[in-house]
Amino acid sequence: MKAKPQERESQEIGSCLFHFIKNLPEHITKIVAYSDACGSQNKNKNISKLFMHIVHTTHIERIDHTFCESGHSYMECDRSFALIKKVHKMDDFLSFKSLNEFVKDPKKDTENQVIKWRQTKWFSYRKNTTYQFFFKSTLQEEFPFFTSEKCTKHVGRPSRNITLEPRNKQFCKIKYQKWENLQQLLDFIPPIFHEFYTGLPHEEKVGRNKKIQIAPSPSASTSLATPEKQEDDGLVSDYD
DSSP states (O other): OOOOOSSHHHHHHHHHHHHHHHHHHOOEEEEEEEOOTTTTTTTHHHHHHHHHHHHHHHOOOEEEEEEEOOOOOOOOGGHHHHHHHHHTTTSSSSSOOHHHBOOOOOOOOOTTOOGGGGGGOOOEEEETSOOOEEEEEEOOOTTTEEEBBOSSSSSSSSOOOOOOOOOSSSSSOOOOHHHHHHHHHGGOOOGGGHHHHHHHOOOOOOOOOOOOOOOOTTTTTOHHHHHHHHHHHHOOOOOO
């Protein structure tokens, strides 16, 4: 199942990994990563490209990425997601656009066989290769690795100057209908806060939006009109 855009996807996960790895002490040259096999977050081509980029451009010489058996993948780090969400800033997450422009999707191995991502249990990324990786469908060390094809899109020496820019350089816009609904609630919000709600970045109005009827707050003053008339009166303000 594909994750929704606002949920944790490969660019968010990759941004956290990149930030952590690039700040490791230089005497650490090998990393062993364990994760579940979630396709939208961990086991995908974006993370693979990122690890190839890291071993090519940093002091890290090798990254081994192994995957837990499906159904047995609960880890303590799962508890940290809520805390990370609270403290992250808008520019913490990176865009992989420049990486994707330089590194193509790895699809086949050196024997021209299609890489079966779902069956792969172990990826290995090493500095002495040029945007290639090793993989196998078992965690048994005695079994040999297969080698992917080269993933660079351009002929020649790979660039070390790929820059991962912030993914969001400005605040994300809310849906127009959400913004419109918030404006209907201004009568129940102290005027000192109105500027914040009216100034929220939002998408342009597209087509015809249905207006959602919102019941008056219990604390709001009520009209003495008949019930039929009250339906047409709309919201009654506490701040008239």
